[in-house]
Amino acid sequence: MRFQPVPLLLRDGRSALIREATRADGPALLALERAQVIARHGVVKRLDELPEDAEAFLAQREAAGLHRLDGHAFPLVVTDAHGALLGEASVLRQGFQMLRHTGVLGIGVHPSAQGLGAGRALMVHLLTWVRTHRDADGGAVTRVELHVRADNTKALALYRSLGFVIEGTQRAHLRIDEGTYVDGILMGLLLDTPEA
Template sequence: MSDEVVATDASHFESLHRALDIVAREHRYLALLQAPPLEQSVAFYQGLIDGGFPHFVALGDDARVIGWCDVSPVFGQSRAHIGVLGIALLPQARGRGLGARLLQAAIDRAWARGLTRIELSVRADNLQARVLYERFGFAHEGLQRRAVFVEGTYHDAHAMALLR
């Protein structure tokens, strides 16, 4: 079996939670520094799926989650046309084109869901991610100064968005 990108379902939740924890503990790519309790993560994943929002996973040779991409809703009726992108890959899955495949699947589903704007925030020192987002048409909308605080250090982040 080669790497595949599929819509997330309940059979992926435990493996997805494990992958979330691994990436979070890198203290570089996510707002979280460790995964929340499994039950909280499952409620988030199921809520996105039940709401028809994009959630995709990349599965490795052993059918375990090695990456994911989701677009979650934004609070408020006047912002119901907007989704917030989340994406990550396990270290061993990076550089294999999976990020682009996950991103395309999530964008396609977001547009089909009726969203017309996808927002994201990416640390300024995450050049590979910024290049990927730019390749897909995400535009820089501003610099969020001191937006992330990890291990005693502040990091700036770029606000980016893609319009349909």
């Protein structure tokens, strides 16, 4: 099932649109990721670890399967009224059959658009899309998981408010620029109660 675009009113009064991401979004998605890395909040990459150009970035997304239309990936973006990309979120399903019911969630909002409701709206619509999808054989995503830095308190609060629970802590998971270690948090959300 394809995602039907949804209009959104941001907290600053601007109109926006949540829609399915396409290959054409590659350059804007790379620019978004660069802006997030430069802002240095909540990310685990450095600028020199990003692809040099949009083609290389797009190749990485394609290799991950983010543009497949068979229920393997659920990629969304939010754009303003002028088409500028404000954020993105996706759920990417695991490839192995025994893990096919699990999707890994990633989300990023441009630093200039944070706090305007774009991230929450992306998450709500993305989770609704994932919940309603059924594979041709009836399969579905019943578990969504994500990783978040322990010092990203705003993201942790958002995820908790949407029903995600902390399932584990990776102690000293990353080392930030100043040499300080930060824990990583694994969170999960069960969309349906799986049978044990």
